[in-house]
Amino acid sequence: MKTIQLRTEIPGPHSRALMARREAAIPRGPGNATPIFAAHAEGATIEDVDGNRYIDFAGGIGCLNVGHRSPRVTAGVREQLEKYLHLCFAVTPYEGYVAVAEKLNKLTPGNFPKKTILINSGAEAIENAIKIARAYTKRPAVICFEDAFHGRTLLTMSLTSKTHPYKAGFQPFASDIYRIPFAYPYRNPSGTSSADFAHHLEDAFKRSVAPESVAAVIAEPVLGEGGFVVPPRDYFKLLQNICRKHGILFIADEIQSGFARTGKWFASEHFGIEPDLITTAKSLGGGMPIAAVTGRAEIMDAPGPGSLGGTYCGHPLSCAAALAAIETIEKEGMLARSVAIGEHFEKRAHGWQKKWSLVGDVRGLGGMCAMELVRNAQTREPADTETKEIARYCYEHGLILITAGTFNNVVRILVPLVVSDEQLTEGFDVIEAALASVAERKQAVLSHA
Numbered sequence: 151m152k153t154i155q156l157r158t159e160i161p162g163p164h165s166r167a168l169m170a171r172r173e174a175a176i177p178r179g180p181g182n183a184t185p186i187f188a189a190h191a192e193g194a195t196i197e198d199v200d201g202n203r204y205i206d207f208a209g210g211i212g213c214l215n216v217g218h219r220s221p222r223v224t225a226g227v228r229e230q231l232e233k234y235l236h237l238c239f240a241v242t243p244y245e246g247y248v249a250v251a252e253k254l255n256k257l258t259p260g261n262f263p264k265k266t267i268l269i270n271s272g273a274e275a276i277e278n279a280i281k282i283a284r285a286y287t288k289r290p291a292v293i294c295f296e297d298a299f300h301g302r303t304l305l306t307m308s309l310t311s312k313t314h315p316y317k318a319g320f321q322p323f324a325s326d327i328y329r330i331p332f333a334y335p336y337r338n339p340s341g342t343s344s345a346d347f348a349h350h351l352e353d354a355f356k357r358s359v360a361p362e363s364v365a366a367v368i369a370e371p372v373l374g375e376g377g378f379v380v381p382p383r384d385y386f387k388l389l390q391n392i393c394r395k396h397g398i399l400f401i402a403d404e405i406q407s408g409f410a411r412t413g414k415w416f417a418s419e420h421f422g423i424e425p426d427l428i429t430t431a432k433s434l435g436g437g438m439p440i441a442a443v444t445g446r447a448e449i450m451d452a453p454g455p456g457s458l459g460g461t462y463c464g465h466p467l468s469c470a471a472a473l474a475a476i477e478t479i480e481k482e483g484m485l486a487r488s489v490a491i492g493e494h495f496e497k498r499a500h501g502w503q504k505k506w507s508l509v510g511d512v513r514g515l516g517g518m519c520a521m522e523l524v525r526n527a528q529t530r531e532p533a534d535t536e537t538k539e540i541a542r543y544c545y546e547h548g549l550i551l552i553t554a555g556t557f558n559n560v561v562r563i564l565v566p567l568v569v570s571d572e573q574l575t576e577g578f579d580v581i582e583a584a585l586a587s588v589a590e591r592k593q594a595v596l597s598h599a
């Protein structure tokens with residue numbers, strides 16, 4: 151097994167010095183998954199301020215499907231730098247914004263007239279999607295899911311499911327939000343078919359909120375922060391049919407699952423659905439901040455002029471980056487690459503599952519893949535501390551890896567899709583060594599007990 155060469159102990163002296171400054175100057179709130187400070191990034195690798203090189207399996211939490219400093223993206227941004235930086239689309243419009251909207255209208259699922267607004271972040275996209283849905287339906291309520299993550303603003307935090315660290319201490323939440331269980335087969339012993347899960351929506355109409363009060367149901371087609379949970383294939387079709395019966399809009403949050411992450415442009419395509427509204431962000435910008443809401447033209451036109459937007463929304467540099475990122479996904483065969491990465495992971499992870507009972511579930515769609523770690527294969531007790539130890543082992547051995555899951559026990563793969571086969575194998579070798587280290591130490595504790 152090849153190991154990644156590191157120059158210093160991790161974190162090295164320069165990272166440690168920067169961390170001391172960070173701790174003095176910045177509050178705890180914006181947490182850090184690693185104590186490593188970056189100096190340079192390229193493709194699927196990051197170099198830190200001490201000269202250590204890492205393979206990056208986190209991709210800025212799914213923002214870098216086209217890779218760090220993707221050549222088309224940097225060229226597009228550079229070219230835009232020479233023209234203008236900020237105009238404000240609400241004051242003096244510019245072509246880049248229009249071109250990104252046209253692209254998204256074409257790429258998103260659904261062969262019907264669409265329109266798109268651009269904003270700055272994923273949370274802002276969700277906020278706007280809910281505003282638009284309420285304006286169109288003239289209804290107040292929103293139904294969301296357990297294990298969902300939609301952001302950290304007041305409304306999106308209210309839609310998010312996880313208490314610590316996202317919600318605790320920040321009450322009161324936004325009103326008229328109702329939550330139902332998501333289709334999470336591994337953690338649902340009482341049935342795993344789509345119908346077993348979809349009935350929760352009908353039940354909510356009896357138990358919690360009348361359907362005629364509901365503007366929208368919002369779901370991530372594959373849960374992101376909730377642990378890369380993939381529902382059964384006809385689940386969303388069932389949900390969308392129920393929504394249509396009651397004049398409720400279906401919003402797909404594709405912020406983490408979009409732009410080739412799952413092997414298709416959007417994860418919704420795997421489920422054969424055409425959402426009324428789709429929110430995107432992250433890899434849309436190829437490393438620059440930009441987000442969007444795309445939807446049926448008549449729905450998108452419900453709010454009046456001046457009611458949507460913001461000073462920096464659809465920034466010219468971000469539009470240039472988004473156009474370049476989309477072109478890169480189109481021209482570099484990234485949909486197929488994502489599928490191949492998923493297959494490679496699945497093969498390795500199933501091997502690990504056979505070897506170590508710690509690996510409870512292996513799942514994913516294309517390059518959006520994960521494994522859920524448990525202390526006991528029968529009880530499925532979440533192995534949260536072990537998961538943390540694995541992430542730590544990885545960054546100490548040259549691999550940046552992040553975790554997920556309501557129970558903090560999921561290892562997720564968000565590697566840039568430009569990763570080479572060699573880098574991918576190297577990264578999986580580090581994960582394997584981490585699993586061996588944690589599983590074997592646990593075994594040693596058990597045999598001493």
Ligand SMILES: Cc1ncc(COP(=O)(O)O)c(C=O)c1O
Pocket residue numbers: 211271272273274276299300301302370374375403404405406407431432
């Ligand atoms: C599915 C999903 N929705 C919304 C958000 C919020 O996006 P942002 O952090 O850009 O506000 C995220 C971020 O991780 C996400 O994964």
